[in-house]
Amino acid sequence: MRPGGLDFSNGYLALALVAAALAAFVTVVSLWQPTHQGLRAQWRRYEAWANAHLRALYSPMRARDFVLRHVGVLMIGLFSGGVLLGSWLYGLLLAVFCAYLPVMWIEHERTKRKRALEAQLDSTLQSMANTILVTQNLEDAFATIAQHFDPPISQEADILVKQVRLGTPMDEALRDLAVRCQSRNVDAIVTALTVGRQTGGELPKVLETTAGVLRETMRVEGVMEAKTSEGKAQVVVMGMLPFVFGGALQLIDPEWMEPLFRDPIGWALLTLACLLELFGVLMVRKLTTIDV
Secondary structure (H helix, E strand, C coil): CCCCCCCHHHHHHHHHHHHHHHHHHHHHHHHHCCCCCCHHHHHHHHHHHHHHHHHHCCCCCCHHHHHHHHHHHHHHHHHHHHHHCCCHHHHHHHHHHHHHHHHHHHHHHHHHHHHHHHHHHHHHHHHHHHHHHHHCCHHHHHHHHHHHCCCCHHHHHHHHHHHHHCCCCHHHHHHHHHHHHCCHHHHHHHHHHHHHHHHCCCHHHHHHHHHHHHHHHHHHHHHHHHHHHHHHHHHHHHHHHHHHHHHHHHHHCHHHHHHHHHCHHHHHHHHHHHHHHHHHHHHHHHHCCCCC
16 A cells, blocks of 8 residues: 555556557457548547537537547546545546546537427417518518527527528428427427428418417426426436445545455446446336336
8 A cells, every 4th residue: 555545556457447448449440440540430430429419509619629628527537536536446437427428418408408499489489470471481480580589599590591591492491400409399390381381371370370289288298397307316316326425435444445446256246236226227217208
């Protein structure tokens, strides 16, 4: 044991695990894509994924900025476990968890943006219906939304208007809107507008009817979400509790936790506990998820 309470044999174990993981990764990549320069092809895939999600969020950040933050969060997790908790194996576990945090952030921001957009749909449809009554033009209705509404609906309407003015057919621009928003409610609006345009229906009446249906749909979804929110909160608490409890024990009495990280039986127990934890969380999430 070195001064300061850090066991550097765990550091050697961590380095060996990292080296083995990197070797396995390089081997798999070279076998998986032998003609695409392995790591460079993986970077291009990561870059395309990051840029696609960041553009969907209308973020000025790009993949090269995002990867720096991604690596920084991973290193914070690694050194937090290795230095603060005194176990580099804990550091590896924290690094794996922290490596997923940027992905969770992207998903959270996309969900947040989607909910904000859906909250604007009712007033958006009412405004579009009133504009069409005056101008008899769907493009003008979207231009009004782009000029007078707040993001995110104004951003999506602005893109649609620019597409149409550059020569894109309205039906195709509406389909692109649905693809960008990834919302079932927006899909319903696009379908109603497309059918109404093709059949010569009264678009203001179609929009008002669609707005009424969406209001009722969102009300029911809100009730279901409120009913399942308690179960979802329990998933978070129960999922984090073993890690918090283990970290607290590591800080209070590292010697008591030492067999878990030094003995093969301890490694097997940790692996089994993580698998059971994952299985339990997935089961509870399945029970608290309502398919609509």
